[in-house]
Amino acid sequence: MADSKKWVLMATAQTPTNIAVIKYWGKRDETLILPVNDSISVTLDPSHLCTTTTVAVSPGFEQDRMWLNGKEISLSGGRFQSCLREIRSRACDVEDKEKGIKIEKKDWEKLHVHIASYNNFPTAAGLASSAAGFACLVFSLAKLMNLKENPSQLSAIARQGSGSACRSLFGGFVKWIMGKDENGSDSLAVQLVEEEHWNELVIIIAVVSARQKETSSTSGMRESVETSLLLQHRAKEIVPKRIVKMEEAIKNRDFSSFAQLTCADSNQFHAVCLDTSPPIFYMNDTSHRIISYVEKWNRSEGSPQVAYTFDAGPNAVLIARDRQVAAQLLRRLLFFFPPNSDTDLNSYVLGDKSILHDAG
Ligand code: ADP
Ligand code: DP6
């Protein structure tokens, strides 16, 4: 290691968020973050909803520190500590000849890191900030410390920060395999298909409320595991069959089946929240009106044109079968749910490479 306390080595990464179409809701192990069922998600376009994280190491740093959206946060929580520990234990030699820096494997245990992370979308509002956030944290640290692990192996580390984060290490459609091992070694994410496989799909996110939710995903699912019988039935009987069907629908680009499964799974997840004691309400009146509107539209067309899904928050993720439907959907949303009106709907984000409309 160079002796000067002056050098700083940095790495930056950008990671998109992902939205589950078959939801993860419930853990069988709280510390290792092992889920009660498999889940499947679609990773969003990184140019819209993403986290950017810069990590730095210097012999001058006296402790690990982190800033989230410009404010310092504590790293003392078990999840940050798990990620840092797992990454440090896999760190390799790093050499920057230009700067004359050489860090050996054994040095990483003594060196401290500073982490600055920024979400370009609402944090803790049900748009999966914990997914993009922890995936980006793990990816940027892995880059800095020259880890040799592949994305699936890194996903098992990101999982220990936030379950949904393991799916953000891949683009396209991704499956989080729940695994059987009680030490969590086989609970990781795999890519089902690349982003280009189903290029026609357009994702529109209707930001119903950017406010921080009252019940975090972590405590919400803990309460559901403790009190909801529907959750047990869902995990054992419903999700395993849905996973098979969803993989088939994605492989065949079968939008009817995809939309039917996506909407049903979102509705069942929110039914589990209602079945929790005390009940958890993540959706609001505007969310319900969007569901009714899409259902009516799909019925009038005779086959699904748009799928909806809501995470642990009121914001709608709408998946249109193609660009033409997406344009129509956006026009209709703007007409029926005008931004900044009493609907509380304040902006739209198109999860597509070329169009972005933000009315907020
Ligand atoms: P969300 O629906 O946004 O994922 P959660 O309740 O699951 O909400 O998680 C929110 C928490 O995730 C935040 O309070 C914070 O601890 C963590 N988080 C969010 N963004 C980041 C980030 N960029 N880096 C690290 N952790 C983050
Ligand atoms: C509704 O991954 O945020 O978005 O593992 O406790 O951090 P922790 O929870 P988190 O839960 C996500 C729940 C969900 C569904 C999903 O993303 O699969």
Ligand code: CO
């Ligand atoms: Co989350």
